[in-house]
Amino acid sequence: MVTIGVDAGSLTTKVVVLEGTAVLSRSSLHSSTRDAGGKGIEEALRSAGIGRERVKEIVATGIGRNEVAQATSAATEIVCDARGGRFLAPSAATIMDIGAESSRVIKCDQAGRVADFVLNDKCAAGTGVFLEAMGKALRVPVSEMGSLSLKSTQEVNITAMCVVFAESEVVSQIHRRVAKEDILNGIHKSIATRLYGMVNRVGIVKNVVAVGGLARNAGVVRWLEELIGAEVFVPEFPEYAGAVGAALIAADRSQS
Amino acid sequence: MITAGVDVGSLSGKAVVLDDNRLVSWGLVPTGPDSAETAKEAMDIALQKGNLSLDRIEFVVSTGYGRVVVPFAQRNVTEISCHAKGANYFFPGARTILDMGGQDCKAIRCDANGKVVNFAMNDKCAAGAGRSMEVMADLLQIPLDEIGPRSLQLDQGEVAVSSTCTVFAKSEVLAHVRQGAPTNDILAGLCAALASRVYGLLRRVGIEPEFVISGGIGKNVGVVTRVEQKVGLEANICFEPQIVGAVGAAIFARDTLVKQKKPAAAR
């Protein structure tokens, strides 16, 4: 059985085509693209070599889930993240999704049901927006921030968690000619601290998995591991966790 | 009895000399990289204006974020307590004080002696501080001091800004601009948003007349008017807002000295 999950995020729309429990293809488009969901579905189907008629159910999630006209139903980000996170890391008990404009921490019980969660989409600190802004100030592309920060040799403290205040702190560090990698390291500590607060709120349970686009940033993950005091697992293609979850839920729904 | 108060803030350093209850002189300098040096510079100016030398000052209290590093202070007191004392000096009837600078916002309720009864401070989030207005002024390319007056001259009606976070509000404002909303109407929405943030902090400490506003926000009529409406009280605006904390520190210095002398005299 073929199903599709569409995760219409604030920045990118991710699509996953699933057959049973095998991911056949993925696609990703800017959410500002017209009919991003529809185009993403077409693209993913094309690369999977599958006709539209074989698709049983399409579940949309993400902030723009109600605008995906092709979807047969919708599901919340929390449910999809939990499902997708557990699929990518079956023993996961704590799932953190660090996205472009929001972040979530979900605690699952042993059966994989959502036991507790915290969501932040109201404060830009602890989201991709934070890294985006700091990257701009430092003139370092977001994709390179993580690896560059690992070269840091000196600890620099960015005390502010707020994007606006942290920006000024970073600018003054630049003026003081502090090395970029050291500033980046401080930036990653700041965002990780904010995220750690969310983990702390649901209560830390070991077996932490990080998903969402920012999970690709090794600097953030390293600080999270340090603060949580446990390993943080990052699956391959972490940004597709929500879409995978949506596709799995689509499979459940078409069976019942 | 000659005492002094030194307030080392994030932007400026202030020093005040007090002779019993009389304000003798004050000094104000921008904060440099070295807080101790900043404190000394401000103190030197105050001393010079008052024709005094440091050894004539019987007691010095420091306050502000750099208060622990002032070498010539005998005691340090938090900004909150100093601010309440200082506001009480300028407005003896003050019971509710709102102080907002670029970096933080403080709501304080005090008694008739300027002793703090309840306080809350927010220095973590730019959206709750004057900083948010600076960001918007920059975004809209409008001088900071025009925001207040223009926000009161509505074109079609206030444009609501729903995001609290300054960063998310920026995108919201840009979207409004693109849709052709009049700038004044957007400014009205921004001032209203800041006023309601500030009001939240005031409500936490409780509101009682008289109401005093100090700090940079006092200069923004758009925010002041809206805060007054919410609070239901007219605000006394402190026109030497910069030195309120330092005056409070100097009063703390005097009170500490009096306390120290009293048991000695009784013995």
Next chain:
Amino acid sequence: MKANYGYADGSGEYFITIDTDVCDGCGECARVCPSSLFEVAPDDYDQVVARVKEKLTRSVGVLCPGYERCRDKVPDCHAVCRVGAISHSW
């Protein structure tokens, strides 16, 4: 005095309130808090009372999970405070 330590940001309000009129400075809160948020020291009016450490006021929402969520880990700061001086806004 009611001292509110903490902050409000876009995501909500995070204030820990200590009523220094009833706090007797026993220091039990400082002893039990898993995040070591409290300390006991003389305040500006020379009263020895509990307060949130100055360095941590901007992180209370990160370091403290909120009273309801902390409560499972008995004893917590409210439970050990005999005079009920501490309250949380979240």
